[in-house]
Amino acid sequence: MGRWEPNARGRLATAALDLYSERGYEQTTVAEIAKRAGLTERTFFNHYADKREVLFVTAAEFQDRFVGTVSGALTSVAPIDALAAGLDAIADMLAGQRDFARTRQAVIMSNPELQERDLIKLASTSTALADTLRRHGVTEPEASLTAEAGIALFKVGFHRWLAADEERELSVLLREALDALKSVTAGG
Structure with a gap:
């Protein structure tokens, strides 16, 4: 493929x-990535600040979608139901x-630096969720616990x-997890 062909980022x-899958994250250079992409x-x-960011380019979109959906839903539903709406948005x-996602996660799990970056992304999203819940009147510790x-x-x-071996959609699995949490907290 030539450099003038579309979708360079992709x-x-x-x-x-x-x-990363073939050779390992540490063993792969930016030069090799560029060459493989033509x-x-x-x-x-x-397009990317470094070779790590290729794996985390959607982190901001993930957080914005999750938090934005929860924020929008909080105007009309309880916090747990707003959380469910946010999870649905992520599943979509x-x-x-x-x-x-399977390939990406395998690469992340093979490298401690990438695992740390993934955890930071999730912690940042949790903080943003808690801030949004508090702005909508959810008090502490409920806001942090919900996030x-x-x-x-x-x-x-x-x-x-x-x-x-899993064939079900992410939305189904997220709803099952939420239902299990509700059951446990209700004493069931």
Whole structure:
């Protein structure tokens, strides 16, 4: 593919993920990613700050969608139901991306630096969720507990969705996790 062909960002992301899977994250250079994508290193750096960010480019969208949906829902429903709406929005965002997500997660789990970055992303989202809940009148410790529960629900559902033998959609698994939490907190 030539440099003038469209979707440079997507080609770079695909090349990076392929190389990370084949060779390992640490062993892959930006030059190799660019070459595999048929682009230059300069083009890579026009799209990504470093080779790690290829894996986390959607972190801001994830947080914005989750928090924005919860915020919008809080005007008419209880916090736990707003959280459910936020989880639904994330499931919609990730729909059809299970194979990509499995490969990406395998790369992340093979590297402590990437695991740390993933945890930072989730912690940042939890903080933003708690701030949003407080702005909508949810007091402490309920705001922080609800935000942390939302992240825990996402993690449990997401990891179940990535399992090799799992065929159900992420939305179903997230709702199951939420229902289980509701059952436990209701004493059932």
